[in-house]
Amino acid sequence: MQLRLRDVTKKFGDFTANDRVDLTVEPHQIHCLLGENGAGKSTLMNVLYGLYEPTSGTVEIDGEPVAFSGPGDAMAAGIGMVHQHFMLIPVFTVAENVALGHESTRGASLDLATTRARIREISQRYGFAVDPDAVVEDLPVGVQQRVEIIKALVRDAEVLILDEPTAVLTPRETDELLAIMRQLRDGGTSIVFISHKLREVRAVSDVITVIRRGRVVGRVGPETSTDELAALMVGRDVSLTVDKTPALATGAALEVRDLTVVGDNGVVLLDGVDFDVAPGEILAVAGVQGNGQTELTRALVGLEERVTGSVRLDGHELTGLRTRDVLARGVGFVPEDRSTDGLVGSFSVAENLVLDRCHERSFAAGPSLRLGAIAQHAGSEVAEYDIRAGSVDSPVATLSGGNQQKVVIARELGRPLKLFVASQPTRGVDVGSIEFIHERIVAERDKGTAVLIVSTELDEVYALADRIAVFFHGRLMGIVGPDTPREALGRMMAGEPAESVLPAAPWDHAGDDDAAAPGTLSGGTDRGTTNPLPPTAAPPTPSEPTSPTGRTAPADRHEGNPTA
Structure with a gap:
C-alpha cells in the first residue's frame, strides 16, 4: 500500500x-x-x-x-x-x-x-x-x-x-x-x-x-x-552537547534519609530512599516515568502529605515545613507540568516571575504590590533569559512552550539558591531552548548550588549528570557515574539493582558494617556505593582517587589506602 x-x-x-x-x-x-x-x-x-x-x-x-x-x-x-x-x-x-x-x-x-x-x-x-x-x-x-x-x-x-x-x-x-x-x-x-x-x-x-x-x-x-x-x-545551528567541567564536589548539601511517600490509597509510592547531593554537583534521576520520581521532587519541597523520613539542607530539616518555607530556605523548584503547577496562564509574564516572591519587601508594601519594581525585575529577567514575549504584561499563556519554560527557570534561578530541583526541565521545549536551559543549569551548579534533575530523556541525563540515580517502583536501584553504559542503566531502570549490573569495585567497602548497600548513598560522601565506572574502565590510579559516591575525592580521604 x-x-x-x-x-x-x-x-x-x-x-x-x-x-x-x-x-x-x-x-x-x-x-x-x-x-x-x-x-x-x-x-x-x-x-x-x-x-x-x-x-x-x-x-x-x-x-x-x-x-x-x-x-x-x-x-x-x-x-x-x-x-x-x-x-x-x-x-x-x-x-x-x-x-x-x-x-x-x-x-x-x-x-x-x-x-x-x-x-x-x-x-x-x-x-x-x-x-x-x-x-x-x-x-x-x-x-x-x-x-x-x-x-x-x-x-x-x-x-x-x-x-x-x-x-x-x-x-x-x-x-x-x-x-x-x-x-x-x-x-x-x-x-x-x-x-x-x-x-x-x-x-x-x-x-x-x-x-x-x-x-x-x-x-x-x-x-x-x-x-x-x-x-x-x-531553523538554526544548535549544539547538542553540554560544555561542562567535571564536578569537584565534596560534602553534602542535601541529605535524604529513609524518605517514604504513601499515596491516599495506602500504596507506597516512594520506598525508603537514601542519597546525598553535594554543593556544586548535578545528581540526575533516571527512570521510566511513574516510578516515584514525581513523588520524590514533590516531597523534597513539601508538596506531599504522607511523608516519613528526613530531608536536610545544610543541616536544617525540611520535612514538615510548608512549601513557602522550604523555598525560603534557598530551594528552587521546576515542576514537571509547567502549565498546571508552574504558571498561572492568565497572569502576566511579570507576575509569573514573582509568584513565589510577591510577599517580599522588594515587590510588596504591606498588602500592595510594587508594580514598578515587578516590571523592572521582569524586564531584567526577560533580557537575561531570552524570553520572547510581546511585553512583560502579556499573559504567560500566549507564549510558546519553550518561552513558558524559560519563565519558570528564570523565576527559580533568579534568586540565591542552595538547592535547585528540576523535574523534566526541557519537556515540550525545542532544541534551541534545550541548549539554553542546559547552559543555565550547569551555570547554577558552577556557582556551588546542589542540583537535582529528574528526566525521562536519557540523552539529557547523560549530558547533565555528575552522578546518576536510577529509580524503579519507588526504590533506588543505585547511584552510578555518568560513564555507566546505556545498557547497564537500562537494566537498572527495569528493576535490576546496581550491584548486579556493574562489577564490584576494589574500593567498595566489602565487609564494612558502616558501609551503605551497594548502589545507594545512605551516609556521608565516603559511604559505599556501586562502582561508577563501566565494566571496561580501569580503576582510578592512586594519584587520582575516586570516592565510592562516584565523585573525585581528596587524596587524604582514606589515609594509607589510595584506592579505598
Missing part, C-alpha cells in the same frame, strides 16, 4: 497546526516524521487516522482519494495507530483488549478463541511473547505496547502509525521495539514513526520528513547527522 497526504492543512480557529503538508509513505518503508513537541506531527497523524477532518487537502491510498469519518474507516482501509498513551483497559486480558470494538460471538457467548489464536500467531511470527490470557495491568509497559501493535495487526493493518512509541520505555525495551519495527517492515507493514529523538530516528528510519511549525522543512535519509537534523527542526 502506498499512502499519500497531499497538500493537507488543518486549522483550529485562527491557529494553523498543519500547513499544506505533503507526505508519501511507500510500501515496506519506515518513514519517520521528525519534529519538536508542538510541531504538528500528532495532529497530522490524527488527520490520517480519521480523528480529525482536514481543513483542506486529501489523503490518498494507492493513488485514490479517501475520506475517513473516524478511526473505524481508517482501520478498514488498512491503517492502524498506536497512540503515545495506550488505549488499553487495565483489568481486561490481552485477548479481551484486542477483541474490544470488534467482538465476535458464538451463539450468545463472546468468542475469544479465534482472537487468542490470532494473537498467538502474530506473537510467534514477530517474537512478541505475549500471553493472550494475561491481564494487561500485570504486564510491563513494553509488553503493553506490543499488545497495542497486535491490536492493529489483528485488523490487518498495512500501515502502522507509532506516535512517540519510546516515550515510556526503558533503553532495552526501546531497542526491542526498534527491532520489532524492522521485522514488521520486512514482513510487509509500512510504518510511520513519530519522534523527536534523533538517535532512534537515525537508527531505524528509511526516510525522514522534518516538520517545523506545521510545515515540512526537509526530507532526508538516516545518514544525515544529528546536528543537521537538529538544525532542520529548529
Whole structure:
C-alpha cells in the first residue's frame, strides 16, 4: 500500500497546526516524521487516522482519494495507530483488549478463541511473547505496547502509525521495539514513526520528513547527522552537547534519609530512599516515568502529605515545613507540568516571575504590590533569559512552550539558591531552548548550588549528570557515574539493582558494617556505593582517587589506602 497526504492543512480557529503538508509513505518503508513537541506531527497523524477532518487537502491510498469519518474507516482501509498513551483497559486480558470494538460471538457467548489464536500467531511470527490470557495491568509497559501493535495487526493493518512509541520505555525495551519495527517492515507493514529523538530516528528510519511549525522543512535519509537534523527542526545551528567541567564536589548539601511517600490509597509510592547531593554537583534521576520520581521532587519541597523520613539542607530539616518555607530556605523548584503547577496562564509574564516572591519587601508594601519594581525585575529577567514575549504584561499563556519554560527557570534561578530541583526541565521545549536551559543549569551548579534533575530523556541525563540515580517502583536501584553504559542503566531502570549490573569495585567497602548497600548513598560522601565506572574502565590510579559516591575525592580521604 502506498499512502499519500497531499497538500493537507488543518486549522483550529485562527491557529494553523498543519500547513499544506505533503507526505508519501511507500510500501515496506519506515518513514519517520521528525519534529519538536508542538510541531504538528500528532495532529497530522490524527488527520490520517480519521480523528480529525482536514481543513483542506486529501489523503490518498494507492493513488485514490479517501475520506475517513473516524478511526473505524481508517482501520478498514488498512491503517492502524498506536497512540503515545495506550488505549488499553487495565483489568481486561490481552485477548479481551484486542477483541474490544470488534467482538465476535458464538451463539450468545463472546468468542475469544479465534482472537487468542490470532494473537498467538502474530506473537510467534514477530517474537512478541505475549500471553493472550494475561491481564494487561500485570504486564510491563513494553509488553503493553506490543499488545497495542497486535491490536492493529489483528485488523490487518498495512500501515502502522507509532506516535512517540519510546516515550515510556526503558533503553532495552526501546531497542526491542526498534527491532520489532524492522521485522514488521520486512514482513510487509509500512510504518510511520513519530519522534523527536534523533538517535532512534537515525537508527531505524528509511526516510525522514522534518516538520517545523506545521510545515515540512526537509526530507532526508538516516545518514544525515544529528546536528543537521537538529538544525532542520529548529531553523538554526544548535549544539547538542553540554560544555561542562567535571564536578569537584565534596560534602553534602542535601541529605535524604529513609524518605517514604504513601499515596491516599495506602500504596507506597516512594520506598525508603537514601542519597546525598553535594554543593556544586548535578545528581540526575533516571527512570521510566511513574516510578516515584514525581513523588520524590514533590516531597523534597513539601508538596506531599504522607511523608516519613528526613530531608536536610545544610543541616536544617525540611520535612514538615510548608512549601513557602522550604523555598525560603534557598530551594528552587521546576515542576514537571509547567502549565498546571508552574504558571498561572492568565497572569502576566511579570507576575509569573514573582509568584513565589510577591510577599517580599522588594515587590510588596504591606498588602500592595510594587508594580514598578515587578516590571523592572521582569524586564531584567526577560533580557537575561531570552524570553520572547510581546511585553512583560502579556499573559504567560500566549507564549510558546519553550518561552513558558524559560519563565519558570528564570523565576527559580533568579534568586540565591542552595538547592535547585528540576523535574523534566526541557519537556515540550525545542532544541534551541534545550541548549539554553542546559547552559543555565550547569551555570547554577558552577556557582556551588546542589542540583537535582529528574528526566525521562536519557540523552539529557547523560549530558547533565555528575552522578546518576536510577529509580524503579519507588526504590533506588543505585547511584552510578555518568560513564555507566546505556545498557547497564537500562537494566537498572527495569528493576535490576546496581550491584548486579556493574562489577564490584576494589574500593567498595566489602565487609564494612558502616558501609551503605551497594548502589545507594545512605551516609556521608565516603559511604559505599556501586562502582561508577563501566565494566571496561580501569580503576582510578592512586594519584587520582575516586570516592565510592562516584565523585573525585581528596587524596587524604582514606589515609594509607589510595584506592579505598
